[in-house]
Amino acid sequence: MALVTGFSLFVWMDIAALLSFGFMGFQLFSFSDLLDLIFTTPPGWLFLLVGNTVGAAIAFSVFSYSVLSIPILFDRDIDFVTAMLTSVRFVTLNTKVMAVWCTIIAALIGASLLSGLIGLLVVLPVLGHASWHLYRRSVEPVRH
Numbered sequence: 139m140a141l142v143t144g145f146s147l148f149v150w151m152d153i154a155a156l157l158s159f160g161f162m163g164f165q166l167f168s169f170s171d172l173l174d175l176i177f178t179t180p181p182g183w184l185f186l187l188v189g190n191t192v193g194a195a196i197a198f199s200v201f202s203y204s205v206l207s208i209p210i211l212f213d214r215d216i217d218f219v220t221a222m223l224t225s226v227r228f229v230t231l232n233t234k235v236m237a238v239w240c241t242i243i244a245a246l247i248g249a250s251l252l253s254g255l256i257g258l259l260v261v262l263p264v265l266g267h268a269s270w271h272l273y274r275r276s277v278e279p280v281r282h
Contacts, residue, residue: 139204139211139218146200153192161185201240202229209273228276239272 161181162172176182206228207221214221229236242264250257 139221142218142222143200143204146196150196150200153196154189157185157189157192161188176209193266197244198237198240201243202236203238204225205229205239205269206273206276209270210277213273224277 159185162175167175170282176185203226206225207218210216210221210224211218246261246265247258250261
């Protein structure tokens with residue numbers, strides 16, 4: 139599962155690089171020139187729109203295959219493909235609720251980043267606990 143998630147990160151970075159090169163070329167910009175290009179020109183606005191849309195789609199894909207698969211791998215003796223398929227199936231059946239949960243996670247992590255990472259000391263255990271309860275309510279208990 140760690141390899142799949144790590145591979146997703148590399149795919150995400152490659153797509154981000156391709157979008158950057160596609161919209162801004164292979165030129166070197168100073169930071170202020172780059173910000174000016176992105177925020178004050180129509181190609182920059184299109185880059186922001188396309189980049190954020192693609193990034194959100196990739197993030198939700200990673201979320202959908204990992205939201206239940208990671209806890210289920212800790213709880214049960216199953217392979218990671220079955221765990222990922224279970225997670226995707228659950229997200230597909232509960233898209234609105236899972237989109238809200240994904241948004242809550244992103245907002246809490248974003249707030250933690252704004253706090254200089256100090257907020258992660260509270261947010262990560264709370265999200266971990268809540269995710270465990272989501273998992274326990276989502277799948278049937280193992281029958282012995």
